[in-house]
Amino acid sequence: MTRYVARRLAFAGLLVVCVSSASFLLARLAPGDFFTESIAAGGNPEALARARARFGLDKSIAAHYRDWLASAVRFDFGDSMLYDRPVRGLIAERAANTAVLAVTALALATAIGLPLGVFAGSRRGGLLPGAIRAASLLLLSMPPLLTSLLLVFIAARTGWFPIAGMRSASAAPSGVTLDLIRHLVVPSLAIGLPLAAMLERLQAQAMSDVIGEPFVLAALARGVPRRRVVWRDALKAALRPIAGVYGLIVGTVLSGSFAVEVITAWPGLGALMLQALRARDVYLVAGCAAAGALFLAVGTLASDLALALVDPRASEGAAAAEAA
Amino acid sequence: MTRRLGVALIAVAVAGALMAPLLAPHPDDVRFAGLLNAPPTFPHIVADDGSWHAPFIYPWRLVSRLEQRYEQDRGRRVALVWLQSAAGPKGPALQDAAETRRLVRSSDEASAPLLLLGADSFGRDVFSRLLYGARISLSLAAAAALGATLVGGLVGALAGFAGGATDDVLMRATDFFMVLPAMYVALALRAVLPLVLSARQIFLLLAAIFAVVGAPFIARGVRAIVRSERALEYAIAAEALGASAPRLLVRHLLPAARGFVAVQVMLLVPAFIVAEATLSYVGLGFPDPVASWGTMLHDASTNIRVFADFPWLLSPAAAMFLVVFGLNLLLQGGDRSPKGSRSSGARSAKASRSFTLG
Numbered sequence: 134m135t136r137y138v139a140r141r142l143a144f145a146g147l148l149v150v151c152v153s154s155a156s157f158l159l160a161r162l163a164p165g166d167f168f169t170e171s172i173a174a175g176g177n178p179e180a181l182a183r184a185r186a187r188f189g190l191d192k193s194i195a196a197h198y199r200d201w202l203a204s205a206v207r208f209d210f211g212d213s214m215l216y217d218r219p220v221r222g223l224i225a226e227r228a229a230n231t232a233v234l235a236v237t238a239l240a241l242a243t244a245i246g247l248p249l250g251v252f253a254g255s256r257r258g259g260l261l262p263g264a265i266r267a268a269s270l271l272l273l274s275m276p277p278l279l280t281s282l283l284l285v286f287i288a289a290r291t292g293w294f295p296i297a298g299m300r301s302a303s304a305a306p307s308g309v310t311l312d313l314i315r316h317l318v319v320p321s322l323a324i325g326l327p328l329a330a331m332l333e334r335l336q337a338q339a340m341s342d343v344i345g346e347p348f349v350l351a352a353l354a355r356g357v358p359r360r361r362v363v364w365r366d367a368l369k370a371a372l373r374p375i376a377g378v379y380g381l382i383v384g385t386v387l388s389g390s391f392a393v394e395v396i397t398a399w400p401g402l403g404a405l406m407l408q409a410l411r412a413r414d415v416y417l418v419a420g421c422a423a424a425g426a427l428f429l430a431v432g433t434l435a436s437d438l439a440l441a442l443v444d445p446r447a448s449e450g451a452a453a454a455e456a457a
Numbered sequence: 458m459t460r461r462l463g464v465a466l467i468a469v470a471v472a473g474a475l476m477a478p479l480l481a482p483h484p485d486d487v488r489f490a491g492l493l494n495a496p497p498t499f500p501h502i503v504a505d506d507g508s509w510h511a512p513f514i515y516p517w518r519l520v521s522r523l524e525q526r527y528e529q530d531r532g533r534r535v536a537l538v539w540l541q542s543a544a545g546p547k548g549p550a551l552q553d554a555a556e557t558r559r560l561v562r563s564s565d566e567a568s569a570p571l572l573l574l575g576a577d578s579f580g581r582d583v584f585s586r587l588l589y590g591a592r593i594s595l596s597l598a599a600a601a602a603l604g605a606t607l608v609g610g611l612v613g614a615l616a617g618f619a620g621g622a623t624d625d626v627l628m629r630a631t632d633f634f635m636v637l638p639a640m641y642v643a644l645a646l647r648a649v650l651p652l653v654l655s656a657r658q659i660f661l662l663l664a665a666i667f668a669v670v671g672a673p674f675i676a677r678g679v680r681a682i683v684r685s686e687r688a689l690e691y692a693i694a695a696e697a698l699g700a701s702a703p704r705l706l707v708r709h710l711l712p713a714a715r716g717f718v719a720v721q722v723m724l725l726v727p728a729f730i731v732a733e734a735t736l737s738y739v740g741l742g743f744p745d746p747v748a749s750w751g752t753m754l755h756d757a758s759t760n761i762r763v764f765a766d767f768p769w770l771l772s773p774a775a776a777m778f779l780v781v782f783g784l785n786l787l788l789q790g791g792d793r794s795p796k797g798s799r800s801s802g803a804r805s806a807k808a809s810r811s812f813t814l815g
Binding site for chain 2 (some may be wrong): 148152156159160162163164271273274275276278279282283286289290384385387388389391392396403406407410411418422425429433
């Protein structure tokens with residue numbers, strides 16, 4: 134188990150380093166730099182050269198990368214050209230916003246998807262399970278881009294929920310949390326609903342597989358109430374495939390949150406990444422990528438560990454497979 | 458039943474795209490300056506006085522320029538004309554009209570055009586743009602899926618056939634790629650390339666990027682299939698009979714991966730459609746006058762209020778949903794594998810894959 138954890142940790146570290154390095158180099162290799170687009174037209178050449186030198190854009194790519202890497206290992210990611218402030222603080226702020234959104238969406242998806250999946254998967258037929266299945270199939274065909282457009286449309290028509298941003302300026306100090314929750318509704322549902330549909334389908338499938346197992350039949354035959362068998366024993370056995378999927382979901386949530394953040398003007402990592410890429414803000418691009426990779430690494434790590442706890446075979450199997 | 462519905466949805470979308478010049482009443486870039494954000498004009502056959510007529514429309518009359526509110530001019534019936542070739546410029550708005558036979562148009566194009574799905578904020582016909590946009594969105598997704606199949610098939614075949622170090626390196630690389638959120642990879646690759654390009658260049662560029670992003674999903678499966686097939690008797694027999702490596706691969710091993718590749722393509726195509734829409738939405742897709750489903754959504758959302766008041770601007774989103782839904786139904790209907798742990802594994806992979814790009 135310790136070896137397994139160490140292995141996964143090493144992979145997580147590698148992921149962060151590779152992704153941030155690759156984005157730094159990509160942004161540096163891109164045609165043009167931050168200053169060709171912005172003030173170049175009117176600025177005098179001397180000031181421009183000074184500004185470039187300040188951000189290291191006058192160095193060769195190799196030297197620039199080496200210097201950046203050296204300071205990045207000390208958690209100094211340079212200054213953003215776009216915002217003219219250290220990347221670290223900026224990223225921490227935006228990453229926290231994305232984390233709030235992602236965690237809420239994941240919680241919503243789990244709270245909606247899992248129980249419905251258990252319910253739909255433990256019945257053979259019937260109207261309600263059929264309706265749940267149909268709703269899931271419809272939602273599965275709606276990526277977050279579409280759900281967020283639809284929800285924004287509904288919210289704008291009805292005026293029930295705010296459609297953009299994270300806070301309203303007019304909110305009373307006492308109502309800040311409530312204000313945040315109201316702003317969270319549209320974006321978190323936009324990410325959470327398709328996820329809920331996916332979890333429901335997976336859980337239903339796993340559930341209907343488990344329901345056919347002899348141990349369920351044995352429990353029922355011995356007179357254990359059906360409800361208890363389904364929600365306790367069968368559910369426990371059916372959680373394994375779901376736990377495995379949570380690792381993949383982190384990537385899905387990040388991908389989905391990009392479209393949602395842009396559409397609902399949520400001040401998160403995705404929207405920042407887009408801005409940084411378009412402006413050729415090299416340090417900010419690399420910082421965003423590092424933060425995103427860290428999210429991903431932590432998410433996969435957590436799900437791997439959860440899987441290993443639910444099912445010890447997972448870590449042994451993985452270790453054996455890697456040793457072979 | 459589900460399968461048939463899926464086939465029908467896809468067929469409608471593809472037919473609409475292929476026959477866009479015939480079905481669309483207008484070219485995709487014609488602007489009706491007096492009809493910005495005008496609502497749809499529904500064809501009627503019964504007039505207000507109860508009399509019956511050949512299909513006609515009531516033209517829109519501007520009520521408030523500021524709010525872009527229109528009301529129907531019930532006093533005037535504008536007949537529809539069928540299968541008439543568009544006879545060149547009629548008014549200033551129609552300067553660019555292409556000479557082609559149109560299935561149906563209004564008899565008074567300049568002042569009362571047929572707008573089946575309303576007009577966008579530039580006064581362009583949304584229905585026509587939807588059809589022309591389908592050409593770009595669908596063909597881009599198809600081209601990218603083809604590219605991903607070729608690249609992924611090549612990498613997978615190489616890894617599975619060569620084995621050893623080649624296999625290790627290639628598969629580690631694909632594993633790494635698959636962990637990354639595909640949308641961000643596509644975004645990063647697109648954003649670091651020149652931002653202003655022609656429509657043709659953007660098409661090729663996006664197809665190439667999507668192909669690269671989608672290839673690992675194909676490569677992994679093809680590699681596994683090639684590896685396991687290679688150990689089977691028929692492959693050994695073919696090799697013993699002197700079949701060369703390329704022949705063995707192309708004639709014998711790769712055909713075994715057909716089913717897998719078909720399923721993957723059906724997963725990749727909707728992901729690519731959505732990816733194009735997302736990139737175009739954020740302004741990294743096709744340039745302005747070009748209609749794609751993504752650029753239409755981009756135009757619709759320059760101001761959130763716009764599509765709240767003018768819901769027909771969201772029709773590309775509906776079209777996208779129907780195509781993705783159709784492909785999903787096709788997958789569901791085609792999935793006749795017996796229940797069991799293996800099939801549920803495959804299904805979970807499918808379900809989790811289906812919108813990693815979105």
